[in-house]
Amino acid sequence: MDCPHKNHRARVRQRFENDGLKNFAEHEVLELLLFFAIPQKDTNILAHNLIKKFGSLENVLRAPRSLLIKENGVGGSVATLIKLVMAISLYCKAHESSKRTFKGIRNIAEFMITKFEGQSKEQLYVLCLDALSNVTAMESLFEGEINCVAVSWRKIVQYVILSNASDIILCHNHPSGLPVPSSNDVFFTKSLRDILKPINVTIVDHIIVSGKEYVSMKEMGLLVND
Numbered sequence: 001m002d003c004p005h006k007n008h009r010a011r012v013r014q015r016f017e018n019d020g021l022k023n024f025a026e027h028e029v030l031e032l033l034l035f036f037a038i039p040q041k042d043t044n045i046l047a048h049n050l051i052k053k054f055g056s057l058e059n060v061l062r063a064p065r066s067l068l069i070k071e072n073g074v075g076g077s078v079a080t081l082i083k084l085v086m087a088i089s090l091y092c093k094a095h096e097s098s099k100r101t102f103k104g105i106r107n108i109a110e111f112m113i114t115k116f117e118g119q120s121k122e123q124l125y126v127l128c129l130d131a132l133s134n135v136t137a138m139e140s141l142f143e144g145e146i147n148c149v150a151v152s153w154r155k156i157v158q159y160v161i162l163s164n165a166s167d168i169i170l171c172h173n174h175p176s177g178l179p180v181p182s183s184n185d186v187f188f189t190k191s192l193r194d195i196l197k198p199i200n201v202t203i204v205d206h207i208i209v210s211g212k213e214y215v216s217m218k219e220m221g222l223l224v225n226d
Helices: 004-019 026-034 044-054 057-062 076-094 104-115 153-162 183-199
Strands: 123-129 135-143 167-173 202-210 213-216
Touching: 004 026, 026 044, 026 057, 026 076, 044 057, 057 076, 104 123, 104 167, 104 202, 104 213, 123 153, 135 153, 153 183, 167 183, 183 202
Parallel strands: 167 202
Antiparallel strands: 123 135, 123 167, 202 213
16 A cells, blocks of 8 residues: 555645645645655644744744754754755855846845845945946855954955956845944944045945845945045
């Protein structure tokens, strides 16, 4: 007699192969994912329990590994697989084709908000612009509290030069709290502005993101290029 779990798995996989995930409920998406970490047992109940515990499929994927592994039925392999899915998604967003045309600072800020989704630490992005103000390269060059002591000026300058940037835009996140520039943020930006002057590269703006909100240091009058 065929194993009922095996037949069920085959049907779920066939649905995905035929139509993708468009007709899947959240628990079915998670159930399918769990097939690859739990080879024989029924994963439907575990999928339901995890979504009930964390509130949604997205919350399960974003949950800390330390919390996932405490749930009954979630071993190390399951927790790693779940975290891998979110990590791959964020990795792909960070490595999208870098040359983009944006319509103003607001458009750039809205794009950068997606870059910081799921980040629990501060990250500093440098966006390099060509002579037509197109973003030709962007990279996260620093993680941690933004200050002049911790940041490698050499790394930023080398990146700007290698990217052949005419100007740059800085963007970093405040994972908790408000998108309000600190005294460190202002001092860091002005110091970098002075370092870049000899190579004729201007800091067009420094955008600070927190959640779905942002502020522009230029719009706040905190970034003046002499």
